[in-house]
Amino acid sequence: MKAISYSAYGGADVLEYGERPDPKVGPDTVLVKVRAAAVNPVDWKAREGYLDAALDAVFPVIPGWDVSGVVVQPGAAVDEFAVGDEVIGYVREDFLSRGTFAEYVAAPVRTLARKPLSLSFEEAAGLPLAGLTAYQVLHRTLRIREGETVLVHAAAGGVGSFAVQLARHTGARVIGTASEHNHDHVRQLGGEPVAYGDGLADRLRALAPDGFDAAFDTVGGETLRVSADVLKPGGRLASIADGEVLAYGGHYAYVRPDATDLTRLAELAEQGIVSVHVEQVFPLERAADAYRLNEQGRTRGKIVVTVPWEVPDVRPDL
Structure with a gap:
């Protein structure tokens, strides 16, 4: 072959x-x-x-x-x-x-x-891989619930775009970081876009003054540190990019093959909930x-x- x-x-x-x-x-x-x-x-x-x-x-x-x-x-x-x-x-x-x-x-x-x-x-x-990553982090690790405010980084990327859609389907408010040329795309997915770069923490606090219930880091480094800083007391944090998340009391997540989860994702795609x-x-x-x-x-x-x-x-x- x-x-x-x-x-x-x-x-x-x-x-x-x-x-x-x-x-x-x-x-x-x-x-x-x-x-x-x-x-x-x-x-x-x-x-x-x-x-x-x-x-x-x-x-x-x-x-x-x-x-x-x-x-x-x-x-x-x-x-x-x-x-x-x-x-x-x-x-x-x-x-x-x-x-x-x-x-x-x-x-x-x-x-x-x-x-x-x-x-x-x-x-x-x-x-499969990006969708399962988002699905397992949101539903198994962060346990997102209706009415919560969730931060998703790289919201226009492979994993982030699925995370925005899945969190919105759960009934959460989703704020997602993205380059400015991707802001309209993030809005189409159901998220509220915010620009990367200096001053990110201030922009996030302006959008969510009470803090975030959960944050999903897909970038690591300074982005992870900002995520930890804007959480509510008791807020949940997960990263797929930086093991330092453990130092903030968060979870370092790694996707695993799972036929049941993948079947559920396929059903959501069939229903038009996930694109x-x-x-x-x-x-x-x-x-x-x-x-x-x-x-x-x-x-x-x-x-x-x-x-x-x-x-x-x-x-x-x-």
């Missing part, structure tokens, strides 16, 4: 497009013919070796954890999916090797849900360019890579 892979840690230049062996289908996995895979910041951080202390890399590594596609071969113990089912997945294993930037991926059933019919394959590929903004689409062979764009850190929504589409009934070599 055609795939993107790298054989050593490094920048986008280590990514190569070429032939890789077709994945094996284990008893609890599903072979998915990939239609689209989304780029996430964690992908290039893993490629550069920043996750080496937590995840072993089995080189060559095929990057990518987000996927949308079609089932072409269920494993022997799988009865949840059949050939032809359209699925989405946050396909993360406990090591780096068998990712989604390829024509096929063998996805554990625990990582998959049915694709929302209302989303294109490109949109659906952008839902996915795709900023730009690249073909698989230009995945390195997609990564370079993501690394700039200024993307609205998601960057997606697509795979040439010819659907076999089953995998060609079976």
